[in-house]
Structures are given as C-alpha cells and as structure tokens.
Amino acid sequence: MKPARLGEEDALRLDNQLCFKLYAASRAVIRAYKPMLDQLNLTYPQYLVMLVLWEWQVAPPAQPTVKALGERLLLDSGTLTPLLKRLQQLGLLLRQRSVVDEREVHLTLTDAGCVLRERVLPLQQQLLCQQGVEVDELAELRGRVGQLLERFMALR
Numbered sequence: 300m301k302p303a304r305l306g307e308e309d310a311l312r313l314d315n316q317l318c319f320k321l322y323a324a325s326r327a328v329i330r331a332y333k334p335m336l337d338q339l340n341l342t343y344p345q346y347l348v349m350l351v352l353w354e355w356q357v358a359p360p361a362q363p364t365v366k367a368l369g370e371r372l373l374l375d376s377g378t379l380t381p382l383l384k385r386l387q388q389l390g391l392l393l394r395q396r397s398v399v400d401e402r403e404v405h406l407t408l409t410d411a412g413c414v415l416r417e418r419v420l421p422l423q424q425q426l427l428c429q430q431g432v433e434v435d436e437l438a439e440l441r442g443r444v445g446q447l448l449e450r451f452m453a454l455r
Contacts, residue, residue: 321444329343331426331430332346332426335422335423335425335426338418338422339415339418339419339422340389342382344374344378344382345382345385345386347372348368348372348379348382348383348386349386349391349412349415349416349419351368351371351372352368352392352406352408352412353408353416355406356408356413362403362405363405363406363407364397364403364404364405364406365379365380365383365394365403365404365406366403368406373452383406386412389411390409390411390412391408391409391411391412391415392406392407392408392409392412393406393407393408393409394406395407
C-alpha cells in the first residue's frame with residue numbers, strides 16, 4: 300500500500316516527519332532507560348556495547364574485534380574507543396591487541412562483565428512493566444523499524 304500523499308504545506312510540518320518521530324521516540328526510550336542504566340553504572344551507548352558482547356558470549360564472531368563491534372553497532376572506532384576505555388576502567392571488558400595483526404583489538408568480557416548481564420534482565424522487564432508496553436506491540440514495532448533501517452542501509 301502506498302503512503303498517502305501530503306500537500307506541499309503538510310509535507311513540511313514537523314509532525315509529519317518520520318525522521319522526527321523516530322528521533323523523539325529514540326530520545327524518550329533512552330530517557331526511560333536512564334534509571335535502569337544508572338543502577339548498572341552504564342550510559343546507553345555503553346549498554347549497547349555490553350549487549351553485543353553478551354551476544355558474542357553465546358555466539359562468538361570469528362573475530363571479536365573493535366572493528367566487528369563497530370559494524371554491529373553502526374559506529375566508527377573513534378566513537379567506540381572512549382566507550383571501550385571506560386568499560387575497561389569499570390572492569391567489565393578487556394581490550395587486547397592481536398599478536399597476528401597489531402591493528403586488530405580483540406574484546407573479551409571480564410567476570411564482572413558477565414555477572415552484570417544477570418542484573419539486566421530483571422531491570423529491563425521492570426522497565427517494560429512500568430511503561431505499560433505490550434511485548435507483541437514492541438516486537439511488531441521492532442520488526443518494522445528494522446525493515447526501515449535495512450532499506451536505508453541498502454542505500455549507502
């Protein structure tokens with residue numbers, strides 16, 4: 300089904316901009332996560348890094364490197380490096396240069412990083428309950444936004 304066409308004036312209204320709705324929704328969700336993340340002593344970007352590293356514990360990539368993490372999170376190494384340094388200072392991960400290729404930096408969770416995972420799920424479930432969000436509704440929305448992201452990534 301084709302989206303309804305907007306008139307010239309309506310096409311320029313802020314409330315008709317998908318990009319604004321996505322931006323505002325993203326900020327609102329991150330703001331809602333903040334109390335949970337404060338309990339974990341993490342920022343939202345650090346939390347995203349930890350999510351990937353926890354995924355990698357279950358299904359490790361061929362190379363658990365900063366480069367692979369950047370590709371997974373759609374972030375460059377200049378953005379990731381300070382995040383990873385801070386997570387290492389917090390004792391949650393280790394960064395080690397590859398002995399084969401010094402340009403590669405491998406990432407490993409510490410015991411503290413692994414233990415932190417156990418604290419996240421109950422806090423995440425509590426957050427969803429507080430917001431009154433239906434799991435099915437979230438799954439549908441996540442799927443649709445994921446499809447949109449794939450379309451835009453294909454244009455790069």
